[in-house]
Amino acid sequence: MFDPFTHDDGRANTHLMWKSGKREQVFKGPIFDICTVQRTSSDGRSATFIEVDCPKWVTIIPWFRNDDGVPMFVMVDQFRHGSATVTREFPAGVVEKGEDPMDAGLRELKEETGLEGTRVTALGDVSPNSAFMNNRSYFYLVEHVKHTSGQELDPNEQLEVLSIPVQTVIDRMGTGIYDNGIMMIALGYFLREARKRPELVTIR
Structure with a gap:
C-alpha cells in the first residue's frame, strides 16, 4: 500500500518510463496537429496514445x-x-x-x-x-x-x-x-x- 508519509521523493522513477514506438499524424490543423504514438511500459504493457503536437x-x-x-x-x-x-x-x-x-x-x-x-x-x-x-x-x-x-x-x-x-x-x-x-x-x-x-x- 502506498504511504505518502514515507515515500522517498528522491527515489529513481525510471521504472515509470514508457518507450516510444511508431508515431503517426492523424490530423493536421492550423494551430496544432494530432498524432498517435505507440508506447510500451517497463512491465511490458503496450498501448496507443494521443499526442497533441503544439508549437512552443x-x-x-x-x-x-x-x-x-x-x-x-x-x-x-x-x-x-x-x-x-x-x-x-x-x-x-x-x-x-x-x-x-x-x-x-x-x-x-x-x-x-x-x-x-x-x-x-x-x-x-x-x-x-x-x-x-x-x-x-x-x-x-x-x-x-x-x-x-x-x-x-x-x-x-x-x-x-x-x-x-x-x-x-x-x-x-x-x-x-x-x-x-x-x-x-x-x-x-x-x-x-x-x-x-x-x-x-x-x-x-
Whole structure:
C-alpha cells in the first residue's frame, strides 16, 4: 500500500518510463496537429496514445516602476476564442518554427504593446499540459519597459493595453478576468524571482 508519509521523493522513477514506438499524424490543423504514438511500459504493457503536437509558447512579464514608485505590470485584455471570454494576460504568443523563444517573446511584446525593455531575465520553461501536449512554454521578465513604437497587431487581433500594480495582480490572479492558467504559472515564476529580488514587489 502506498504511504505518502514515507515515500522517498528522491527515489529513481525510471521504472515509470514508457518507450516510444511508431508515431503517426492523424490530423493536421492550423494551430496544432494530432498524432498517435505507440508506447510500451517497463512491465511490458503496450498501448496507443494521443499526442497533441503544439508549437512552443512564450509569455513576457513587462515590469516598470511608475512615478509614485509603485511596481507595475503591463497586461493586455483580449477576447480568447477557446473560453469565449475576455481575459487579462501578460503579452504572449507562439514561437515560430526555428525562432528563439526569447526573441519571439520580445517580438510579441513590441507587436502587442509597442514596448521594449532594458533588462531581460529568463525565468524558466515548463510543459503546459504534459498529459497529452508535447510543447514547452517559456517565461521571461522584461524590466523598465518603455514605448518605442505603436502596436503591430494581426488582422484579427484586438486588445487593450493596461498598466496594473504588481500587488493587484498578485491578489487577483486566478479570479475573474485573470482566468488564464498560463498566467498563473508566469506569476509563480515572477514571485520566485522576487524572493531573490524583493525590489520587484516593494514600493519606493
